[in-house]
Amino acid sequence: MRCLCWIIAVVIQPACLITMFISADELVGGGDRGIRHAAARIQIRAYLRGLQLYKNDVGAFPTTEQGLAALRSNPGVAGWNGPYLARDINPDPWGRAYVYQSKAGEIELLSLGLDGRPGGEGLYADISSRTLDQPTHRGKYSWGTVCAISSLGFFWYPFLPGILRRLNAKWPVRRS
Numbered sequence: 001m002r003c004l005c006w007i008i009a010v011v012i013q014p015a016c017l018i019t020m021f022i023s024a025d026e027l028v029g030g031g032d033r034g035i036r037h038a039a040a041r042i043q044i045r046a047y048l049r050g051l052q053l054y055k056n057d058v059g060a061f062p063t064t065e066q067g068l069a070a071l072r073s074n075p076g077v078a079g080w081n082g083p084y085l086a087r088d089i090n091p092d093p094w095g096r097a098y099v100y101q102s103k104a105g106e107i108e109l110l111s112l113g114l115d116g117r118p119g120g121e122g123l124y125a126d127i128s129s130r131t132l133d134q135p136t137h138r139g140k141y142s143w144g145t146v147c148a149i150s151s152l153g154f155f156w157y158p159f160l161p162g163i164l165r166r167l168n169a170k171w172p173v174r175r176s
Contacts, residue, residue, distance in 0.1 A: 036093035040111040040127045043090065047071070047098070047109055048129055050084035057081045064102045068109075092127075 050071045055061050058079045062070035066077075068089045074080040091097055092111035099110040109129040113120060120126060 036114070037127060039093045040113075041132055043092065044098070044109050044111065044127065044129050044132060047085070047089070051107060051109075053084045054080075054082065060105065061102050061107045062100075064100065067100045068098065 047068060051061055051068075054071055058077050062068070062075065066075045069075070070077070070080075071082060071084040072088060074082065089098070094111070094114060094116065096112060096116055099108075099112065101108045101110070107129070111127040112118060113126050118126060
């Protein structure tokens with residue numbers, strides 16, 4: 001029994017550490033790729049603010065043909081009071097231009113993501129202005145749960161010897 005308890009103790013800490021590292025890596029989407037996804041979301045939000053300011057002044061969003069360039073220079077529209085962005089329109093974090101579409105008063109701003117092709121899932125998914133507020137993780141457990149369980153196991157590890165001693169005192173090992 002005592003040997004089994006110590007084997008469990010020796011296995012718990014590395015398992016908790018591995019779980020923490022895996023969950024932290026997946027939390028940001030796999031290193032650099034997760035940072036790029038976050039940067040694309042930030043840029044899209046900034047461009048959406050500029051588009052809303054444009055709409056407030058002009059009365060409608062720029063057409064698909066005018067594109068995001070209408071936020072920096074007047075496309076010949078009455079009421080334009082820009083520029084609506086302090087800086088030029090940058091490409092997405094993968095170096096490609098954002099895709100802007102305006103149909104029937106609805107707009108979509110899209111980064112084609114890692115693979116540069118429409119569609120895809122996971123790290124290859126497009127980053128769209130329509131889905132910015134949806135969670136990116138679709139796992140069984142939330143990140144809070146994974147981090148709480150793994151950190152709880154890790155930080156309680158120093159108390160494990162005392163707990164095992166108490167368990168051993170309560171249920172002593174019988175020797176034959």
